[in-house]
Amino acid sequence: MIHGVGIDLVEIARIRDWYVKRPAMAEKILTEDELQIFNAISLEKRKIEFIAGRFAVKEAFTKAMGTGLGKDFGFHSINCLPDSNGKPEIRLEGYSIFPSITHTDHYAEAIVIIERET
Template sequence: MIHGVGIDLIEIDRIQKWYTKTPKMAEKILTQDEHDIFDKIKLESRKCEFLAGRFAVKEAFSKAMGTGIGKSYGFHDINCIPDENGKPEIICEGFRVHCSITHTQQYAQAIVTIELGNNKQE
């Protein structure tokens, strides 16, 4: 049974301006697992794309949960890391979470569908 669906779209330029002005903002958005991936990215433009994608997927997740960021789930409560095939994956106890992140030169977008049930695919 579907619990919720969330979608978010963000301008990468907005994240880039924010990150350029305040590099520590990455710590506010990313979990330690995500930050480990972020730190390995060499190009600043790719770092901003990654950051925008994670921002969007966390916003989409919180919308799918029906809470919004900050009420029941903060940025550090949502850990989105790639599975063994590179697909973004969010683990949330009691739910199966399906997510996808896409980028253009200008935007990052994420969609999340949450099902009631086991947190791992069967």
């Protein structure tokens, strides 16, 4: 049964400006596992896309859960990692979660569909 659907759209320029002013922002948004991937990226443009995509997918996830970012879920409690094929994956006991992230030159967008396991 579908528990919820969430979507989020982020302007890449906004994330770039934020990151240029405060590079430590990556540590506020990304989990330790996500930071390992981020730190291995050599191109700055791709680093910004990665942060923007993870920001969007975490926002979309909390919208699908119906909670928003806050006491139930924060940036560090949502770990979005690629599976063996590179597809984004979020795991939470009791749920099947289907995230998708896309980028253009100007935007990062994510959608998350969550099913409650029975």
